[in-house]
Amino acid sequence: MDDHAPPAVPAPRRLTGAEHRRLARRYRLRRTLQAYAFLAPNLFFFGLFLVVPSIWLLLVTFQSGGVYGEAQFVGLDNWRQLFVDPLVTQTMRNTLLLAAMSIPALFVVGLGLALLLRNIGRGGPALRAALYFPTLTPLVIIGSIWLFLVHPDFGALNLGIRALGGDTVNWLGDTAIALPTIAMVEVWRGMGFWALFFLAGLLALPEELYQAAHLDGTNAWQRLRYLTLPLMRPVFLFAAIVAIFYTLQVFDTVFVMTDGGPANSTATVAWYVYKSIYVYDQAGFGASLSFILLLMILGLTLGALRLLRSRMDG
Amino acid sequence: MGADGTMVDDTPAIELVGIGKRYGDAVALEDVSIAIAKREFVVLLGPSGCGKSTLLKVIAGLEDATDGEVYIDGRLANYVVPKERDVAMVFQNYALYPHMTVARNIGFPLKMTGHSKEEVRQRVAEMAQLLEMETELEKYPGTLSGGQRQRVALGRAIIRNPTAFLMDEPLSNLDALLRTQMRDELLKLHRRVGRTTIYVTHDQMEAMTMADRIVVLKSGVIQQIGTPRQVYREPANTFVAMFVGSPQMNLFAGQVAAGGAGPRIESPVMTVPLDGHGLDLDVGRDVTIGVRAEDIVLTHDSDADAVRASVTLVEPVGADVFINVSLPGDVACVVRVPATTDVTEGQPVGLHFSGRLHVFGPDGARLSTGDLFVHPAGLG
Amino acid sequence: MVVQHEAPSAITDAGTGQHRRGSARRSSRRPVGQAGPALKAASYVTVAVAALATLGPFFYILTTSLKDSASLFSYPPNWIPDELFWGNYSRLLTETLFVRWTVNTLIVATTVTALKLLFDSMAGYAFAKIDFPAKEPLFIFLLLGLMIPVSALLIPLFFLVRGMNLLNTYWALILPPLANPIGILLMRNFIQSLPRDLDNAARLDGCSEFAIYRRIVVPLVRPPLVVLGVLTFMIQYTSFIWPLVVTSDNRMNVLTTGLAGQRGVATIDWGAISAGGIMAMIPITIFFLALQRFFTAGSLMGALKQ
Ligand SMILES: Nc1ncnc2c1ncn2[C@@H]1O[C@H](COP(=O)(O)OP(=O)(O)OP(=O)(O)O)[C@@H](O)[C@H]1O
Numbered sequence A: 001m002d003d004h005a006p007p008a009v010p011a012p013r014r015l016t017g018a019e020h021r022r023l024a025r026r027y028r029l030r031r032t033l034q035a036y037a038f039l040a041p042n043l044f045f046f047g048l049f050l051v052v053p054s055i056w057l058l059l060v061t062f063q064s065g066g067v068y069g070e071a072q073f074v075g076l077d078n079w080r081q082l083f084v085d086p087l088v089t090q091t092m093r094n095t096l097l098l099a100a101m102s103i104p105a106l107f108v109v110g111l112g113l114a115l116l117l118r119n120i121g122r123g124g125p126a127l128r129a130a131l132y133f134p135t136l137t138p139l140v141i142i143g144s145i146w147l148f149l150v151h152p153d154f155g156a157l158n159l160g161i162r163a164l165g166g167d168t169v170n171w172l173g174d175t176a177i178a179l180p181t182i183a184m185v186e187v188w189r190g191m192g193f194w195a196l197f198f199l200a201g202l203l204a205l206p207e208e209l210y211q212a213a214h215l216d217g218t219n220a221w222q223r224l225r226y227l228t229l230p231l232m233r234p235v236f237l238f239a240a241i242v243a244i245f246y247t248l249q250v251f252d253t254v255f256v257m258t259d260g261g262p263a264n265s266t267a268t269v270a271w272y273v274y275k276s277i278y279v280y281d282q283a284g285f286g287a288s289l290s291f292i293l294l295l296m297i298l299g300l301t302l303g304a305l306r307l308l309r310s311r312m313d314g
Numbered sequence B: 001m002g003a004d005g006t007m008v009d010d011t012p013a014i015e016l017v018g019i020g021k022r023y024g025d026a027v028a029l030e031d032v033s034i035a036i037a038k039r040e041f042v043v044l045l046g047p048s049g050c051g052k053s054t055l056l057k058v059i060a061g062l063e064d065a066t067d068g069e070v071y072i073d074g075r076l077a078n079y080v081v082p083k084e085r086d087v088a089m090v091f092q093n094y095a096l097y098p099h100m101t102v103a104r105n106i107g108f109p110l111k112m113t114g115h116s117k118e119e120v121r122q123r124v125a126e127m128a129q130l131l132e133m134e135t136e137l138e139k140y141p142g143t144l145s146g147g148q149r150q151r152v153a154l155g156r157a158i159i160r161n162p163t164a165f166l167m168d169e170p171l172s173n174l175d176a177l178l179r180t181q182m183r184d185e186l187l188k189l190h191r192r193v194g195r196t197t198i199y200v201t202h203d204q205m206e207a208m209t210m211a212d213r214i215v216v217l218k219s220g221v222i223q224q225i226g227t228p229r230q231v232y233r234e235p236a237n238t239f240v241a242m243f244v245g246s247p248q249m250n251l252f253a254g255q256v257a258a259g260g261a262g263p264r265i266e267s268p269v270m271t272v273p274l275d276g277h278g279l280d281l282d283v284g285r286d287v288t289i290g291v292r293a294e295d296i297v298l299t300h301d302s303d304a305d306a307v308r309a310s311v312t313l314v315e316p317v318g319a320d321v322f323i324n325v326s327l328p329g330d331v332a333c334v335v336r337v338p339a340t341t342d343v344t345e346g347q348p349v350g351l352h353f354s355g356r357l358h359v360f361g362p363d364g365a366r367l368s369t370g371d372l373f374v375h376p377a378g379l380g
Numbered sequence C: 001m002v003v004q005h006e007a008p009s010a011i012t013d014a015g016t017g018q019h020r021r022g023s024a025r026r027s028s029r030r031p032v033g034q035a036g037p038a039l040k041a042a043s044y045v046t047v048a049v050a051a052l053a054t055l056g057p058f059f060y061i062l063t064t065s066l067k068d069s070a071s072l073f074s075y076p077p078n079w080i081p082d083e084l085f086w087g088n089y090s091r092l093l094t095e096t097l098f099v100r101w102t103v104n105t106l107i108v109a110t111t112v113t114a115l116k117l118l119f120d121s122m123a124g125y126a127f128a129k130i131d132f133p134a135k136e137p138l139f140i141f142l143l144l145g146l147m148i149p150v151s152a153l154l155i156p157l158f159f160l161v162r163g164m165n166l167l168n169t170y171w172a173l174i175l176p177p178l179a180n181p182i183g184i185l186l187m188r189n190f191i192q193s194l195p196r197d198l199d200n201a202a203r204l205d206g207c208s209e210f211a212i213y214r215r216i217v218v219p220l221v222r223p224p225l226v227v228l229g230v231l232t233f234m235i236q237y238t239s240f241i242w243p244l245v246v247t248s249d250n251r252m253n254v255l256t257t258g259l260a261g262q263r264g265v266a267t268i269d270w271g272a273i274s275a276g277g278i279m280a281m282i283p284i285t286i287f288f289l290a291l292q293r294f295f296t297a298g299s300l301m302g303a304l305k306q
């Protein structure tokens, strides 16, 4: 076999470094172009409908008008107005209150249902689908349904209360109750989604740990408190971010059910942004308000991240 | 090659010139140069992480070399896309397409190179016959056994007629029996198809039995290129000596000393006179003596010329027994004897170093190999 | 949005990339059996009550949609109408553009879904399997886009679309939603989890990059494609504020904006609204039931893990 073995040390290199560099550049360029061809559609839309509007948003904050008439440069007027318009603080307060009421409720109800769903074998898929159903429903329709349910005179809720002999509630007409009513609708709509979300997280937990804990003679509450909840933290973290991101933008329910009323008690930031386009023709002001919304979302998201992270380390 | 005077195309099928590959700061390959002839079966041998797969991928164009040149059939291939390099590869983990049947897996390279449906079907049928896979053609890879997947991966590679086959540990996932069986089938196939093959393994038995030449790699650097016989009998350095062969070669530290009858190597275990071996070593130099387990003869401990040792472990490995012994100076070594030899652990024995001896310099490189006469330490 | 934990999967394991044909449905591996019979019964009862609470209102508007306006407000209410009244439905179909809105919704949701699946899987492939300069920074840049809520960009987007003369067109409804990068993340993570040697093998077997994408990658990432498709479709089907901003022509309304516009200023036609709600739920319900096994947040979450 040695007979066809060529010399062990082959000829030296045949191309110069410069030639190699030139050829390599051409070779890599071709690959880069291929990659960008795959990315092109996404980059195009991303640039046009996300990057451009993001920059434009900043420019718009220095203008007034523009929806029906000509836009005018107004300097910092819109920003100044943010601080004097009492509705700005009110919508921010409402938005945060809505989040503070609905997100914890969603988490408690969602996690509770998820823990119960874990015990359910037969009929589980049907029950899960039923819980999930409101998530499929456009909020406009949900708003209409609930508008009907909470009607002060012939809504199902008050009919029920009256049948039980209680005092009827003016669900959407009372400034103190309207926002909690909206929160209730949000919880009703979202609980199935979060139940399935948390269930997914629960099912992914390592079962051996539970078997071990079982053998150690722990009770169900201890297992929940010292095993499940800590293990679920990453899931809660992700859920918190998504829920904050979503809840701070609440618009549809408010728009359909109360249009911000009564007396702006349910006006949210997103609702005010929308109003400032069409109703008030104050796109510039709305844009500044959008910045506030952006900052609120970023701030709360980062806050949630930090909070849950530090607890995880601690 | 061309020894009989006929015209033979002696362009190497694959030629690597100073190939280097870095991942960031980590060096995966360094100055790898080799020319591989047509029809040659070359085995890349080396420990895990030494760069074997990386070298194959550089040849195939799946990784860009950071340095050096790759020639395939005499043409510079560095800047040729993989599909135009005309090599076929069997991947370490088969890489079968899970969503295609066996038939479509095997026929895929032909389909992609524009062969007619009819031709693909026919060649797949031929291939299935060769691989004895006719009955599995409509199955999906997920339902096949390891050996069957192996054959599909092979089929997908050899259905083409590439300049070279690159096979990356194609047998590593098989059990011992299947492994030997597939090894023989692969060799038969190579004899029949006769295509240049670069075969990666870190199993040195596979390397010894299959290769025309073995390339031993360590940390991305070629240690030795040679026939299995050369690599085994004349290891280029202590790494190759240790890596190739089972059990490992016994190594003893020693030092060159002047003696009455000329220079000699002295170690706690033995004394090796150097007269007449052309080895010109400075007195006081550190060297390593290597002896294969089968080049040591076991005798009774009463033998005055023998090195005294005591048996620490007896390992039967079929026809032979590996006997671990401990020697004076807290040195251990392994002796290979026929299974019929009667020894027990703890028994005192004598050793004769009468066979081939290798001498390695302080940098590990081999200085000499030969039949040297050895005295027990302190004698001579 | 980098989540570090194992892929959970609630209803199915659609996300885990089962590649083999015809074995998509797997038995679920829930730790049942640990719960005692009492706990189990209590669980059933509680969940059933919750399910009643979610479905009850739908039943309520179903009955409402089948009553005429006279019996609508009768007291005590009759929960199940003695006689089915179809007038609300016929009124909705004849006096509004309900059919047109439904068609618009389906056109928009289907187109957005199809385009997103195509574009996101292509981008995911490039990020997962091709080396090119500035890959990582570009990817991170795209992900930053996830942090920007659409409602914050409403105003400049409106100006942009108006400037392009696209108000009241399908383009205005279809194109801007394509700018959401969540699908790229999802597809990249999945494609990255395919063994590197798979595309390498295809590369040696004579495939161009596009052929690898089309013949190897796309067939293998069908599960996440379904997840992404279902979510995209659902989001488009229920989307409201953006269509509200860019459509003023009733013929260009989608279901959500069309139905919202039906609410008169002084009086509310409860019957028609209920009928509209019920009918609007029909397509999405069919869609949901057909693809139910993929329809979980869990499978999305599994897809997003890194
Ligand atoms: N993509 C990569 N990025 C960084 N380092 C890499 C990469 N691929 C390989 N390496 C490194 O290069 C070296 C050689 O790897 P390679 O896969 O070629 O080893 P190998 O000889 O095939 O090992 P094995 O026998 O385990 O398959 C290793 O140290 C590995 O860690």
Ligand SMILES: [Mg+2]
Binding pocket: B052, B053, B054, B092, B168
């Ligand atoms: Mg390898």
